[in-house]
Amino acid sequence: MAKKSVWSDNRFWQRTAAWITGFASVLLIWLTFDTSAQISMGTDADIQSGVTKRVPGPTVINYKIAYEFNKKRQHEIPVIGGMNAEGTSAFQEKEKFFGRDDWSEAEASEMLRLGKLGSQSKNCMNCHTLLGNGAYYAPDLTKAWLDPAWGPTGSMQAMTGKSTKEEAMAEFLQHPSQYPTHSRMMPNLGITAEEAKGLVAFLKHMSSIDTNGFPRNFGKIQGAVNGK
Amino acid sequence: MANSYLKSESKKLATWYFTVAATLFGAQLLFGLVAAAQYVIPGFLFEILDFSVARMLHINALVVWMVFAMFGSVYWLLPDETGIETVGINLGKLLFWIFTAAVTVVVLVYIFIQVGAADETSIWFIHEGREYIEAPRWADLGITVVALGFVANLFMTGMKGNRSGIVTVLMADMIAFAGLYLTGMFYTDNITVDQFWWWWVIHLWVEATWEVFVGAIAAYGLITMIGAHRKVVEMWLWIEVTMLFGSGILGMGHHYFWIGTPEYWWEIGALFSALEPLPLVAMFIHVLYDWGKMQGEEDAKGQEISVITNKPAFTWFVLNAFGNFLGAGIWGFFHTLPQVNLYTHGTQFTSAHGHLAFFGAYATILVGMMYIAVQGKNGIKVLNNTKSTIWATSMIVGGVVGMTVALTIAGYSDVIISRAQMGATWAGYFDAQATTWLVQGMVWRLLMGVVTFVGFIFLAKDLLTIGKSANHVR
Numbered sequence: 001m002a003k004k005s006v007w008s009d010n011r012f013w014q015r016t017a018a019w020i021t022g023f024a025s026v027l028l029i030w031l032t033f034d035t036s037a038q039i040s041m042g043t044d045a046d047i048q049s050g051v052t053k054r055v056p057g058p059t060v061i062n063y064k065i066a067y068e069f070n071k072k073r074q075h076e077i078p079v080i081g082g083m084n085a086e087g088t089s090a091f092q093e094k095e096k097f098f099g100r101d102d103w104s105e106a107e108a109s110e111m112l113r114l115g116k117l118g119s120q121s122k123n124c125m126n127c128h129t130l131l132g133n134g135a136y137y138a139p140d141l142t143k144a145w146l147d148p149a150w151g152p153t154g155s156m157q158a159m160t161g162k163s164t165k166e167e168a169m170a171e172f173l174q175h176p177s178q179y180p181t182h183s184r185m186m187p188n189l190g191i192t193a194e195e196a197k198g199l200v201a202f203l204k205h206m207s208s209i210d211t212n213g214f215p216r217n218f219g220k221i222q223g224a225v226n227g228k
Numbered sequence: 229m230a231n232s233y234l235k236s237e238s239k240k241l242a243t244w245y246f247t248v249a250a251t252l253f254g255a256q257l258l259f260g261l262v263a264a265a266q267y268v269i270p271g272f273l274f275e276i277l278d279f280s281v282a283r284m285l286h287i288n289a290l291v292v293w294m295v296f297a298m299f300g301s302v303y304w305l306l307p308d309e310t311g312i313e314t315v316g317i318n319l320g321k322l323l324f325w326i327f328t329a330a331v332t333v334v335v336l337v338y339i340f341i342q343v344g345a346a347d348e349t350s351i352w353f354i355h356e357g358r359e360y361i362e363a364p365r366w367a368d369l370g371i372t373v374v375a376l377g378f379v380a381n382l383f384m385t386g387m388k389g390n391r392s393g394i395v396t397v398l399m400a401d402m403i404a405f406a407g408l409y410l411t412g413m414f415y416t417d418n419i420t421v422d423q424f425w426w427w428w429v430i431h432l433w434v435e436a437t438w439e440v441f442v443g444a445i446a447a448y449g450l451i452t453m454i455g456a457h458r459k460v461v462e463m464w465l466w467i468e469v470t471m472l473f474g475s476g477i478l479g480m481g482h483h484y485f486w487i488g489t490p491e492y493w494w495e496i497g498a499l500f501s502a503l504e505p506l507p508l509v510a511m512f513i514h515v516l517y518d519w520g521k522m523q524g525e526e527d528a529k530g531q532e533i534s535v536i537t538n539k540p541a542f543t544w545f546v547l548n549a550f551g552n553f554l555g556a557g558i559w560g561f562f563h564t565l566p567q568v569n570l571y572t573h574g575t576q577f578t579s580a581h582g583h584l585a586f587f588g589a590y591a592t593i594l595v596g597m598m599y600i601a602v603q604g605k606n607g608i609k610v611l612n613n614t615k616s617t618i619w620a621t622s623m624i625v626g627g628v629v630g631m632t633v634a635l636t637i638a639g640y641s642d643v644i645i646s647r648a649q650m651g652a653t654w655a656g657y658f659d660a661q662a663t664t665w666l667v668q669g670m671v672w673r674l675l676m677g678v679v680t681f682v683g684f685i686f687l688a689k690d691l692l693t694i695g696k697s698a699n700h701v702r
Contacts (some may be wrong), residue, residue: 010393010459013466020470026476031496032424038490039420054488055420073491109417116417118346120357126280131423131487132574134359136642137267137279139657140574142486149654156654177275184270184656187278195346202419209420212494214486215652216570 044105047080047091054138054210058108060205064095067146067218075213097204098166098197114195115202122189122199130142132214137184143218145200145207156181169203170196233607236307238314241321245300246598248328250688252293252371253591255335257681259285264652264677267670281342284355284362285335290586291360292331297594298441299324299378304601305448306382310389316381323377330370334363341689348385351415358422360430361412368413375406393462397444397469405437419480420488427483435504435556436476438590442552443468443507445593449545452600456518464514471507479504485566486573501564505557515549538603538611540694542683543621544596551588559584559632571647576666577639584632598691606695607702614697616690623683630676 006012042053047060063081070077070087082093096100101110119125125134128141139147149156150165159179162168172179173196176186191199234240238308262282265272273282306314307657313318337354344350363371379402386395412429416422447465451455481497519542536542559581565570572578603611641663650656660666 008463010463010466013463013470014393014396017466017469017473021477023471024474028477028480031492035424035484035489035493036421039418039424039488041418041421054490058417061442097616113417114346116419116422117348117351117415119419120415121344121346121350121354123280123284123343123355123357123362125357125359126283126362127278129574130419133423133426133483133487134279135283136574136576136579137263137283139654140652143652144654149655164483184266184661185274187275188279189343190345192345198346204418209488211486211488212491214570215647217651219653220651 024157044108050089050091052080052089052210055206056207056208057105058112058201059103059105060208061097061099061108061111061201062090062094063206065145065204066095067143067207073213076218077210077213078208080208096162097201098170108201111198111201112205114198115200116198116203118191118195118199119202122191127186131209131211138186141203141206142209142211142215142216143207145204146219148219160198164199166197166204169200173199179205229387230316235606236313237317238303238307238320239601239604240613241314241317241324242300242302242304243601244321244324245296245303246601248292248331249297249300249689250598251447251595252289252296252331254684254688256286256289256293257677257684259283259289261570261674261681262286264670264674268674277339278342280399281338285338287360288338288362289335289518291483293536294438294586294590294594296327297597298438300601301445301594301597302378302382302402305445306385306389308452309392309395309448310385312385312389313347314381314385315384315388320381323374326370327374330367330374336364337364347473348415348649358412358413358426361409361426365413368409372409372413372434374542375409375462379403379406392458393465394444394447397440397465401437401444405433405441408432408437423487424484424489426558427480431480431483434589435479435587436473439472439476439507439552439556440469442548442589442593443472443511445597446511446545446548449541449593449600450515450518450594453538453542453545454519454522455537456522461518463508468507468510468514471503471510475500475503475506482564482566482569498565502548502561504564505553505561508553508557512549512553513545519546527608537609538600539613540611540617540621541596541599541603542619543613544592544599547621547625548588548592548596551584551592553588555581555584555586555588555632559636572639575639575642575647576635576669577643580635580639583628583635595687602691602695606694608700611694612697612699612701614690614694614699616686617694620683620686620690623679623686625683627676627678627680627683631673634669634672634676638666638673641665641669 006185039054041055042057044057044059047057061101065149066079067076068079068083081091085091114131122190124130127135127138132140148154150169151157157165157168158170160168160219173191174193177188259282262273262277263279263286266279303314303320341354344354352365355364382402383399386399408429411425443465447461450461451458478496479501481493482501484493484497519665526533526535563569563577642660645663646652646656650659
């Protein structure tokens with residue numbers, strides 16, 4: 001008589017399950033340590049010394065942010081404060097944010113914190129997507145700061161009658177249902193002037209996060225198709 | 229609740245859990261209808277019950293009813309598997325009332341308070357604004373206590389009684405399920421870190437621990453409903469655990485493509501998540517194979533009798549085998565590779581997958597467990613279908629499949645116009661929203677949602693009355 005095969009033995013499969021699960025978990029935990037180090041938020045010192053972080057420090061709001069194609073990585077990356085010879089962030093070119101380009105680390109952190117708390121307490125994610133996650137009832141906010149609609153010639157900025165992007169966004173956030181944007185309007189969420197400022201800082205900061213080229217071609221194509 | 233045929237306190241508690249679960253299932257569908265209607269009639273309940281609130285209720289009711297039904301399922305099967313009454317059943321009952329009361333308060337706050345100021349108080353007492361796990365922090369702590377109490381009952385019972393393979397899997401799985409919830413409770417200013425840990429809860433629940441739970445429940449169902457051999461069923465279960473955790477744990481990488489995390493997740497996420505449908509194929513084959521085998525043995529005896537002792541429940545278990553494979557497996561695989569996901573991430577396509585996956589993988593089998601409880605509660609040997617069973621099943625399945633098809637079609641124009649061609653801007657988004665495919669897709673989704681809801685009414689009626697029908701073997 002042939003011996004019973006190990007392949008039909010429950011103990012064998014139980015042990016296999018335990019080993020595979022253990023191995024996958026250990027690998028995940030190890031990768032989590034590596035990723036956590038790479039996604040921790042940068043500081044003002046990083047920006048001053050030209051260190052590019054995947055998630056830059058809050059003082060990134062003092063700089064001009066763009067989203068440019070990078071030849072080496074073959075996708076778009078955030079370019080902060082102008083581009084250097086390698087096609088990455090130069091951290092030189094400043095941009096006024098609510099009239100100032102010298103927000104201290106403490107002030108910028110405070111604004112970002114208010115904005116992030118606001119993004120949660122106002123439930124942004126259950127209409128919009130942030131970094132592509134959330135609901136699909138309203139536009140993605142990942143790079144909203146860079147959206148042409150909010151730029152100097154954009155329809156949204158013109159609609160609010162404000163002269164800068166940040167003021168236009170803050171005005172809209174405080175009184176969204178006053179502006180005829182689309183048949184699907186944003187409701188009034190009781191956002192105060194301070195909270196609106198924080199939310200805009202949060203959006204500007206989010207646009208500086210290196211999202212590996214997502215969303216593809218953001219803001220590069222205008223009127224390429226007749227979407228109707 | 230008259231439980232005339234139930235001797236086990238654990239099973240009585242299970243019926244309580246199933247009752248609340250079914251109620252919340254109804255609430256999920258109702259708020260889903262509100263949100264679906266808002267796509268078609270944008271002014272509907274504007275600034276009264278906005279889309280964000282309706283959707284939060286829709287997806288939270290979904291998660292919570294499933295957790296209730298999962299707890300109920302475990303309390304139901306424990307006495308059968310271990311051969312003893314569940315240890316700490318009074319604690320279990322107390323926790324049930326705490327859980328139900330907490331959920332009620334959370335829902336009322338969602339509906340009547342909706343949003344708060346941008347501060348920690350809102351996070352503690354209103355909601356956390358994080359999709360699927362919006363529950364405010366006080367409720368998080370409450371849920372943790374309830375989950376730990378539940379796990380304690382399961383462990384004490386499993387260690388005292390006969391610890392079958394199914395119970396062993398559930399013990400390991402449920403402690404991971406409860407523990408993972410802790411990773412989604414803290415606040416951070418860093419949205420990338422926030423979403424990184426948020427996925428530890430969402431992904432490791434629905435694409436790992438919940439799937440293993442389904443494997444264990446399917447194993448129990450096959451043994452109780454068609455008399456499948458425990459040795460075979462439990463071997464399959466261990467193979468499924470191996471495949472589910474082997475692919476699902478690192479498959480988490482497919483959520484780390486675009487949130488600010490390093491590029492190596494492209495390869496890890498692509499490989500392991502591409503493997504995720506494999507165990508679902510295995511589960512599918514397993515259910516149908518065992519059914520054929522058991523019926524074949526019966527046929528060989530010259531008997532023309534079905535081996536199934538609970539027709540409605542078994543129907544839902546088979547639907548689970550199909551739905552899990554199609555919804556989670558195929559619809560998931562459609563957009564799991566980074567080169568595709570770059571364009572599909574965060575579109576109606578994701579929504580199509582979400583609907584069929586949650587329904588196919590979880591709603592189906594949990595409804596099946598409710599029918600098993602109805603059978604036990606009424607002391608029925610063979611539970612047959614009623615007209616309501618057939619209406620409920622056909623309308624719910626038809627409705628969800630219809631919604632999925634509608635959302636998939638809407639998703640194609642969303643992906644191609646908004647993402648691939650227009651680069652995901654504000655203008656691109658609204659151009660896609662205005663396409664015929666998307667506009668009509670949303671109308672069809674609403675209609676199919678109504679079909680699903682009517683099906684639910686039949687289901688509720690059936691669960692309440694099927695036990696009294698005369699066409700069963702008692």
